Amino acid sequence: MSFLSRAAPLAACLTWAALAPMAEARPVSYPGGWTVMQMNNGDSSSLHAHYSPTASDSMGFYAERNWAEDVQFTGLQYNRLLKRWNGPSSQANTYLKLGVGQADPFGDASAELSGFAGFAADWETRRWFASYEARATDYAGNKSVRHSGRVGVAPYIGDYGDLHTWLMLQVDNHPEGDEPITTTPLVRFFKGVQMVELGYTLETEELLANWIIRF
Amino acid sequence: MKLIKTAFASVALSLLAAPAMAEHPMDHSKMDHSKMDHSAHADMVAEPNTDADPAASAQTVTAKVNGLVCDFCAQAVRKVFKKQDAVESVNVDLDSGEIVLGLKAGATLDDETIGKLIRKSGYSLVSIDRGEGA
Numbered sequence: 001m002s003f004l005s006r007a008a009p010l011a012a013c014l015t016w017a018a019l020a021p022m023a024e025a026r027p028v029s030y031p032g033g034w035t036v037m038q039m040n041n042g043d044s045s046s047l048h049a050h051y052s053p054t055a056s057d058s059m060g061f062y063a064e065r066n067w068a069e070d071v072q073f074t075g076l077q078y079n080r081l082l083k084r085w086n087g088p089s090s091q092a093n094t095y096l097k098l099g100v101g102q103a104d105p106f107g108d109a110s111a112e113l114s115g116f117a118g119f120a121a122d123w124e125t126r127r128w129f130a131s132y133e134a135r136a137t138d139y140a141g142n143k144s145v146r147h148s149g150r151v152g153v154a155p156y157i158g159d160y161g162d163l164h165t166w167l168m169l170q171v172d173n174h175p176e177g178d179e180p181i182t183t184t185p186l187v188r189f190f191k192g193v194q195m196v197e198l199g200y201t202l203e204t205e206e207l208l209a210n211w212i213i214r215f
Numbered sequence: 216m217k218l219i220k221t222a223f224a225s226v227a228l229s230l231l232a233a234p235a236m237a238e239h240p241m242d243h244s245k246m247d248h249s250k251m252d253h254s255a256h257a258d259m260v261a262e263p264n265t266d267a268d269p270a271a272s273a274q275t276v277t278a279k280v281n282g283l284v285c286d287f288c289a290q291a292v293r294k295v296f297k298k299q300d301a302v303e304s305v306n307v308d309l310d311s312g313e314i315v316l317g318l319k320a321g322a323t324l325d326d327e328t329i330g331k332l333i334r335k336s337g338y339s340l341v342s343i344d345r346g347e348g349a
Contacts, residue, residue, distance in 0.1 A: 030295060031336075055335060055336060055337035087281055087282065090284060160309050190286060193286070
């Protein structure tokens with residue numbers, strides 16, 4: 001029953017998002033580029049589709065069904081590249097993410113104006129990856145803060161168009177959660193415009209599955 | 216393991232959504248490609264770096280660029296340059312951090328424009344080297 005109740009809305013999202021898969025990547029594309037990202041973990045599933053008018057901004061639709069907080073959020077998200085450092089063999093970025101919309105608590109409670117704000121930073125070479133994100137949400141009056149960090153290594157270096165593989169470890173901190181700190185080993189596959197991530201959260205024994213496409 | 220089915224569905228849909236990634240088992244050695252219009256192939260995502268050999272273009276320009284670390288970076292640069300009328304082909308070499316532009320016969324693309332387009336893509340121009348015929 002639990003799976004079925006979750007599967008219906010998720011299936012709708014997945015169907016809509018079937019045009020595009022991948023996860024936790026840079027939230028801003030090239031000028032005129034579209035990105036669709038669909039993310040799933042033990043706490044929530046989300047869909048974010050955005051358009052980038054410039055290489056520094058993107059805006060679009062964001063929906064999240066959150067079972068940890070018993071709420072569904074639907075709204076608009078704006079992402080801003082605050083600063084990028086381009087090195088000879090590396091790139092680092094900082095981002096601001098803002099969302100506003102409506103949160104519908106599970107049950108009989110009425111929907112409320114809600115939102116979130118996030119700060120993200122990443123550093124990447126063709127071999128190494130590190131990222132950090134802090135995200136504060138106010139969903140129907142339920143305020144929450146999460147922190148997430150990742151490190152990764154590419155076991156081999158592929159050229160443009162090859163299948164790229166990354167081995168990563170993600171650590172999440174959610175003070176209000178049943179498991180305040182969780183660790184998720186994951187593997188990222190990256191080819192052309194598509195990325196897929198699969199992981200397993202050790203503490204909660206739940207799967208992580210993310211996909212992104214950029215076009 | 217609450218989301219196992221979801222994950223498998225995600226992966227399955229992902230694969231279905233990427234038909235262009237599939238290998239197509241045609242024997243091209245027996246086909247006459249000379250009469251086909253390949254102009255639309257430049258934007259195919261499955262073989263993102265298969266533009267015509269830049270050496271075959273009237274002019275080639277090689278730009279050394281900082282920040283090219285992944286396929287998304289390469290795609291960004293390709294998409295921006297492919298919109299230029301003067302550009303016939305764009306090849307990105309992540310190993311060397313270079314973009315090789317093949318220009319159409321009689322077309323020009325000055326250094327200032329190249330630098331501007333690279334910055335517009337989100338990256339940093341280091342140097343420009345113009346090949347023979349430039």
